[in-house]
Amino acid sequence: MRALAIIMALAATIPAQAESPLPFDIGGPFNLVDQFGKKRTEASLVGSPSLLFFGYAECQAICTVALPRMAETIDLLDAKGVEVRPVLVTVDPVRDTPKSLRKAAPRIHSRLLALTGDETALAAARKAYGVESEQIGEDIEGPLYAHGSFIYLLDAEGEFLTLLPPVLGSERMAEIATKYLIKN
């Protein structure tokens, strides 16, 4: 019961005056390719708002929480008439090739833009968005990575709006996103 109360408290709507800007500069140039082999840059994030997450398709840790929640949030926003593009930038260039992402992406969300590239290009993208990633081991399936796990809400210009901790429920993520996107 107390857990529920805490979640409710975390989810409570906070007046606008309680907001404070976060101390980082998120976003910047990147040169990646999508699951269809098409070149993608930061300009690809212009045109509609995005939820952006760094992870990998074979991740058995935080991605199994964050990616379904991101997808559910997209669907909740769709139901509100707010179309947002889900974006995954892989941290696993070995396994997340365009070909493999073409199979994996629809399992996450039908509109997922899945981005990959070589290690240098992915490192540049991580740097632009302030995301750390490190290979922590390897199992029979391949490398295991630890990586940053916050979801970024970007506006239709690709500019950072806010962070969404992956421990939030999709309803709360959609509520926060709606607040920003309707305002913007």
Added chain:
Amino acid sequence: MYRTVLASLALSALAALPAQAAEGKRIEIKGELIDTWCYFSGVMGGPESVVGTAHHTCAMWCAAGGIPVGLLGEDGEVYMVLKLPKDDESNGGETFLTLTNDTIEAEGMHYKRDGINYLVVSEVISNEGIPNKTHEDFGVIPGNTIPKSIVKEVLEEG
């Protein structure tokens, strides 16, 4: 040893925090660094059982897997930790994993956004280790986080 190995794997929630004017508030805060997934989701039981020694192993794995670490303050609020200092000269090089479930006193910048507290720790002022001996009431949560080698050792001794 276990913690030492895992410590090298610890990652900050956000890597880059460029110097930039921001309307945060400098605070000193004392509390326990917790696993926010198990704390908020309730999947492992009530919040009392997923703090302290009872949940320490799981919390380290969650942190290694990317679950954001939070600081459960004495005020009962959870502060999502965006950054812990790594500089050996300033704070002993502590990272998320080496500090998991430790009760620390920290100085840093507090940001409140979307109803969520965020904390960028600039300095760990003191560290009490893990004084919260919850295993005495709850055992190990979840039980399967006891390393098999330890279970075998205990059984053989016992």
